[in-house]
Amino acid sequence: MKPFQIDEQNKIKSGFTVPEGFFDANAQNLLNLIDDTPVPISLWDRYKKPLMSIAAILVIGLGIGFYWKIQVQNDEEAHWAAVESYVAEHTDLMDEAYIDYLNTTALDSLHQNTTEAKILEEVLIENGDLEQYITE
């Protein structure tokens, strides 16, 4: 007997059959079934809005915090810059103040020194012996 070879045979059918009218009835059943079938919503789709809201609040909060920090830093820098700039722009004022200081204190001191010299001179005139003692 010739050995069996599948390609040399007539096509072998599976032999499976279906009840009469099965496909028509099944199509109708399936159409009714899908009408009642809820489409599942993924966790992401379900919680998308609240999650996005939380994320937006976080982003805004962090943004405000960051902006605030930068702003404070900038204010401090601006303050010291203003002081430096004021000092740089008002160097004449410092000189004037120094001159005023000299005028008031140093001249007073000089005037005081002159007064002291006059008193000493008068004392020396009145006490001729003292001059002699000093020179000796």
Next chain:
Amino acid sequence: MKDEKAFIRELLDPKTQQQAFGVLLHTYQKPLYHHIRNIVLNHDDADDVLQNTFVKVFQYLKDFKGESKLFSWMYRIATNEAITHLNQKAKRQGFTSAEFQEKAIQQLESDVYFEGDAFQIQLQKAIATLPEKQQLVFKMKYFQELKYEEISEILGTSVGALKASYHHAVKKIEDYINTH
């Protein structure tokens, strides 16, 4: 089928959904049923799996990205559903999948929805000796006459590997029939 993307949009649109799903059923119901029936062998099981397949297609259509054809995506769902159904049923009855398949073949003789003769039952027994993947390839190629390219898209295996798989399957089936 007309432009597949347009057809999917019709399936997702509540206004055109009912009609589009009717077209989908009309186009794919029979080939999917026969694909499932070749795996589960029994009509009632095939009916259940077919129903689950279309419900899943309907439920997950919004996630279908169109990277493969609708046809191969549906076949993939049907294949997974059929194999899962078989494994779960075998487990419930305390059998391995191979034992359960053997039992299902024995029951074919008394199945009112099986018109095959002794030789066709012998062929089913020979197929049952193959590894799962080879069984799938043989059934899709031989009984359903799908192209290798189509099977490749459904099973995610290269055409070359499928040809080798089919060749091995045919040899094993011929050996089984010649020795039993």
